[in-house]
Amino acid sequence: MKIRIHGGVGEKGRTCIGVEHGSTRLLLDVGVDTSAPRGPGYYPAISPEELAATEAIIVTHAHEDHVGALGWCLANGFSGRVLMTAEAASETDATLLAYATAEERALAQTAKIETIEAGKPFRLGRIAIETGRSGHVVGGVWCHLTADGRRLGYCGDVVPASPVFAMDRMPPSDLFLLDASYGEDRVPAWERGLAVTRWLEAHPGGAVLPTPLSGRSVELIALIDSPIAIHPSMQASLAQQIAAGSWLAPGIADELSRKLAGALLWREGETLPKAALLCHDGMGLAGPSAAALAQAQAERKPVLLTGHVPKGSPGDAMLAAGKAQWLRFPTHPTLPENAALAAANGAPVVLAHSCDAATARALARTIPGLNPAPKPGDIIEI
Template sequence: MEFPALSHHGGTRSVTGSCHQLHLSPSTSLLIDCGLEQGGEASAGVGLAPIGFDIAGIQALVITHVHMDHVGRIPALLAAGFRGPILCSGPSARLLPLVLEDAYKLGISADPVQLDRYLALLQRLIVPLPFEQWHCVVEQGNVTCSIRLQRAGHLLGSAYVECDVRVEADEASSRIVFSGDLGAPGNPLLRPVRSPERADILVLESTYGDRLHAGRGGRQQRLEAVIDRALVDNGTVLIPAFSLGRTQELLYEIEDILHRKSLVSEGCQGLGDDPLEAIDWSRLPIILDSPLAQRITQAYLELHEYWNYEARQRLSEGRAPLGFAQLVCVDAHAKHQKVVNYLKSTGRPAIVIAGNGMCSGGRIVNYLKAMLGDPRHEVVFVGYQAKGTPGAVIQASEGVQGFVQIDLDGRMREVRAKVMSLDGYSAHADQNGLVAFAAAMASVPAEVRLVHGDVSAKKMLRRALEQAFARKGERVRMLIPS
């Protein structure tokens, strides 16, 4: 085996389970991500099944971001005896314990003593690194490896990883880049992605390598129209959302809508027959019913220095994009049930954001059971619904005329609530974004490996990359690891 070399322990068969090993010598390596393979990408828990590969010689684990399909096997890695540093960005260092604590309680044990022991070990191993600065990770004999984290725009703290490897002192270094998950442009909170200066080997995600996203330009206006309709109908808008990333984007945009609406209503009292004029926008409750999402949102607030300029500017103006006055946080389960019953029985409009994002469990299910049969209410999807999940079934009823039923907790329930899907909220780069990331480098990579995507997405992205490189007069070795 020539060094540096790569082996893949996940992220090759599907969109989940990213885990890549960078071999620097026969006995020395780095691990980039240690993610969980998730059926339907809806699982929240983790397990302690065998890690699936030999961990001897792994000097450090480098985390691109804290979604479970990139970090969910960390408990198994620690159970196998790994005690090296877990290197990640500052925001990821703050978010990782929150995500893994929740998953550990759901999938392994909620015993407080065991949980505290696990979290204490995790905290000892986490090493936050600043963006855009080189950090030497390995220096053994003739082998050296430094890494640099660059913003990936996928969620707060997400990074792609540049690895600069020198095997012999008198040889040029090799640059291996792991994309992690790359974000779509225009995220309201995050700074944009910039392509690396170079890469000899690029390990590139391909989640949406076979499609183009709808533009983000009108998504806030579409969300506003949904809220307007709910206010007129005196209904509840139910938004199933993932706790990390999507929820914070929604809160940011809802705050902006409410900010503008309250200003408009102050200047337009009694100027016509529009029913929305009678609404007191300042009293419209935005209910965040997810304890994990609340903790993550608080962490986002504390990490505001990592937001983009526009978002930080709102803070400087005295606004609270993620902690505004109308935001109601529901923690205890008893309080959750009271909120469900109240909204079901009253005619007061509200917006509810609750987990989980695919309606396969969590608190959103209780809202659906209570409200799906009432046409006053509306279910709004802002993310992908995996085939076979309740969310996918409900989403498929959008625009359908006639009788539609869904099985929730073993009972068939009629879908009479309005259903709508809002485009423009994908956290992943589409095919154009992935091609631009790879093709914009000053010198094209010698090799591109496509991971973290379905087979069709990888094949279509490979074709698009080959065409992009051909336009530059270059041929690049394209691999789809198995």
């Protein structure tokens, strides 16, 4: 089995892992890098010839750094199968609206999505594929590929101990790709959550919290006990995620439904509410957060950033100017969690995705077998 790095290893964003065995070629995720200008660095490092030879794309979930380049792949030679869960498929168009060109989005809309189910194995050529719930978002999965006795484990984005989403145990691998989005962060999730709730308690007049539509928005709703507000465009998606009970931790759905039903609605142009306003997407790059952040500056409203802040985004500019604060909310593994995942998996070779090379080198001091050297363009054989 041959692994080709097209993005997301040795760098943050545009996650895209090529897998080859015999005549079968597939891609695991096709993301974009929102910190890069629209151009070669924004999309996966893969040629039209390679895309034309690719049989299938498997998308682990519908965040931009994993699915944002789907239409671009179709525009540049890919004509194969597209596989993802039904839940991820329902979120993909909203992501592409924010992060793809109109042409790319239109092409993706014409693609026939083949739905996969977490826990139900399938095959592509001679490659047997297992998936399981990732704990990151509704519809998010990890992937485990086997061919002629060689095994590849790809986390995608995972949360081993989410209070909201369930994660299934991954099988052993010969090569294991970890979600290293948080690098060396060792702060446990409960401590991060407590910091967010205390910050909100210190800002009772309300605040703006940009957040991805899927995943973190639901987890923030679970965390926050003070009044919550959302943009009307988020209602249907949030309700759909909460209704997907098989993806959730036991007993959480009723609490989430109650909080969503009581959420205030805010629309662009209205005075910002005296509540924690969750608005998507991309730290002001797209969606209602673009208007909400601009209005927060005008009204001098507090802003809390809780995830990755793309370089050059409005959120990044506000943070640099002291007009926003940042507290990481846990939606990826900490270093101790990644070390435990790698130990349980038993793979002799480990790669870190969704982090730069310097971070990977730092992780290699704690995680045995982690190779920090691979980068886009490299090939690894197992």
